[in-house]
Amino acid sequence: MTSAAIPTPSQLQALIGDRTVHIWGARHDGYAAHNVLARHGIGTEGFVDSSLSMQGERVFGKPVMLPADFFAGATLRTAFIVIASGFHADEIAAQCLRHGFRADRDFVVQSELRLFNYQVDISGSCNLRCISCPRGNFDEHRPKGFMSAAVYRELIEKILRDDPYTGIITLYNWGEPLLNRDLPEIVTITNEYGLLSAISSNLSFRLDFEPVVAARPTWFRISVSGWEGSYEVTHTGGNWTRLMENVYRLAEYRDRHHPGMMVEVFYHIYGHNRDDILRWQALCNELGFVLRYRHAALAPLDNIESVIDGRPINERVRSTMGLQALQVEDVMHRAYAERQRPCYYERHLWINWDLAVAHCMEWYRPDLNLVEGSFLDVTADELIAARDGSQFCARCKARGIHRCFVVYSDEKLIAERNSIPFAEKVV
Template identity: 75%
Template sequence: MNILIDRIPTPSQLKTLIGDRAVHIWGARHDGYAAHHVLNRHGIDIQAFIDSSRALQGQRVFGKDIQLPDPFFANATPQTAFILIASGFHADAIADDCRRHGFQVGRDVLIQGDLRLFNYQIDIAGSCNLRCISCPRGNFDTHRPKGFMSADVYRALLDKILSDDPYTGIITLYNWGEPLLNRELPEILAITHAHGLLSALSSNLSFKLDFESVIAARPTWFRISVSGWEERYEITHTGGNWARLMENVRRLAEYRDRHHPEMLVEVFYHIYNDNRDDIRRWQALCDELGFMLRYRHAALAPLDNIEAILEGRAVNERVQRTMALQQLQVEEVMRLALAERHRPCYYERHLWINWNLEIAHCMEWYRPDLNLVPESFMDTTPEQLIAAREASEFCARCKERGIHRCFIVYSDERLIAERDSLPLAAGAD
């Protein structure tokens, strides 16, 4: 991890480094949104985004184009362009690509993680309405305490985050919980924006709750998690209701148009072995409603289950059902993950803060007793958090076995194209 707080440049130092070069952000998802917002907050405009995902081509984010890497490098030089890498999974590979094209890291390129200490993921809802078999909410028998973060606690939390980590640009308001179950979410969103931060939500949208007040509070980015169409959706989004989902998807578009046309909406599609062709219907719906479509091979979460399989321990029938439906099997995922175990861990630069202010050791492990520090976030300094991460024997074991790269393999769009896992993935770059 090796974070040196005193080496983070001040905004004026960053402006001096950039000079009069055109700024490009590499990564057009919510890390990129955060980078864009932070730069704007400090008076630095950007020219465009760069992203290798074919799914994003032709889209615009905050009025800026999204370019593929090859056209960018064909026209840019270190004298004319400056790059801020805001891609958590692939920052190391992107930095190598920049070097091959003559861009020097530290002079012509910065990695977002060299500006901020952590990416903050706050589970404002310690509960979920679904019991998906691929998620610990459905396949784990023990959980952290149920509850919801209040707006007053959240306000104090943000005050501390910005005091500790002033380059923070976005707050992710979910992890294993369903944030729209928190009745104070509209106020929480208002507090987020009053602090000069962007907000990210992810929802299953498979409930009767009316959420117009949430959209009226203007979240920046809204993800809908889906898998399959009609009856196939209800298998893997276990406990979900297809008709209710469709009603709410269209309501979301209506509420967006009424209250917040600039809101970025992403449908996040989980690929199983029985829903390959269903993505055509989702693409048509996204085109109709003006949503973006992203996808990944359906993962088996949490990493606790991956570890159990690696060690030959028994797993429950919900985990077994998930594995039987997966397009990309755990054994192949771990073979690929192990081959890149030398690469960085995306998750060690994240903090998952639970609704009760506990700090989970990792956002992708689930064991309820596994915390990074025994104290609450409010009682812990950045130096203590960094020291705890760097000294973690648990992290060292995870990285030694390549488990830290597991979910990155599931999300690899190039692998999806190579395996022809989706009809839309042909030609992915």
């Protein structure tokens, strides 16, 4: 793929014609698709999503419907689909084809319009040392530091020059973004350029984050794993009391400054915290948050590779594996079986706070970069060529490692394994 192969917004509008547009995927990528289409004068009718947890929700004031309900009323003459699901785009495309919708005529895949999905780690530090995360289980790290608002503005301007279908900037990866004192200004800049912003936080600290919410981020995730004492086992270094205080503050700040902000509690399912999810569901119902969940993953992929290769692992990795509800061997068996399927991360760019471009957002080795030097000095086509020619990516995909975190996130597998109690009620 090259940047010249992507249709212009006017060409996309001509393809859609007078049909109503439906976005398949009601999370990150769906938000981005909605925003990009609106920026180019293309309206949307609603969202399609198979996740039960999204049913009954509204995104940007528009309904979320199940695929069966959508296909019951949609026709080729009346509906056009933009597939905006990272992990399952190929499955969704196949489902569209089975219902007579034609690729590049009746539906397009968002990831084929944009060059990359941009993950900007504005914070090179975290206050926790979670044993399932490289911040807690890796001994070598990239330099610590924070991206300034001035540098962030330069970065955004370059992204939009290179990639006009960009709709959302994810302001985190391995760092805690709320530690960056420039975050309110960074969110403001993102809004100024017509982009959505996504934040994920552990909220387990003493910080005044009201200015962040007042800056109006689009989407705010709280990462949790358990309730009371079980929470602190895997959110290592976290403080339950501070977390709860901040959860209620977040709801208060949202209501005061930005009622439209989407708040998601992202629950990591371990063997010891299975039943606690019901208490989180009750709290989400009380505060108007959305609950999402996945089997707790062993991160980063460097650790997955060490396990399957039989290389030594440290005590923190062993502790994580001992608590997991879904074991690495089972995950990799399933991941290897679907190794021919696409890599969700292949069209992501992880840009570190110092503008280094990491090779992959799910591998962690500090010396593993996609290109040398600063993101600001590399062209879009050079980044594409580096990704397409990567032997590291080729080896990862040949072994099925690239599908590992997709398996951890598979909600159908969670239901099949009865990994949460009364799964039908967690919607």
